[in-house]
Amino acid sequence: GENVEQHPSTLSVQEGDSAVIKCTYSDSASNYFPWYKQELGKGPQLIIDIRSNVGEKKDQRIAVTLNKTAKHFSLHITETQPEDSAVYFCAASKYAGGTSYGKLTFGQGTILTVHP
């Protein structure tokens, strides 16, 4: 089955700095890579996702890059703010299209702390 490794496990940055979280996956057939933000005591919130036919996607301060050859993808947060502090999870799935669904395999999570 799929295996997703996420690094680092903790990341501490100063407000305004950039933060980068990296994930690698094992199944070359995986084709969907979402990133989730989870605040304490809450469910994960989808913040950005990328599909295997795209190399990079950006949404304001958040960007995700995908290297299919190397089987890794990264989350980039620029101009970090204290409210970005949370646990971030990457995930991977293999979606076959149509009425099928893709099971998400999650990374271990990264605790991001942004210091004011």
Added chain:
Amino acid sequence: GAVVSQHPSRVICKSGTSVKIECRSLDFQATTMFWYRQFPKQSLMLMATSNEGSKATYEQGVEKDKFLINHASLTLSTLTVTSAHPEDSSFYICSASPGGETQYFGPGTRLLVL
């Protein structure tokens, strides 16, 4: 859009009792719903996948007779933890998919079994 709710948000019960958790997609129809379990400071572990009107598919190691899942409609799935024990205490999270690969997660239910 894409809002998923869970009820209750937290529940405390005595050992041996059963607990039902509801998951609803509020503004879309969910062809597939997923149930996850998350222990403190750990990642999400998929327990089972359910499609409306059919039996749930459980992940390896998850007892289907203990964790009963019913996907009664395109907007509602329930997870019943039967004969709960302290080791079942955890954070249970559902997600729903309107079709395709995207999943939207609920806020989670904190279960504490005494």
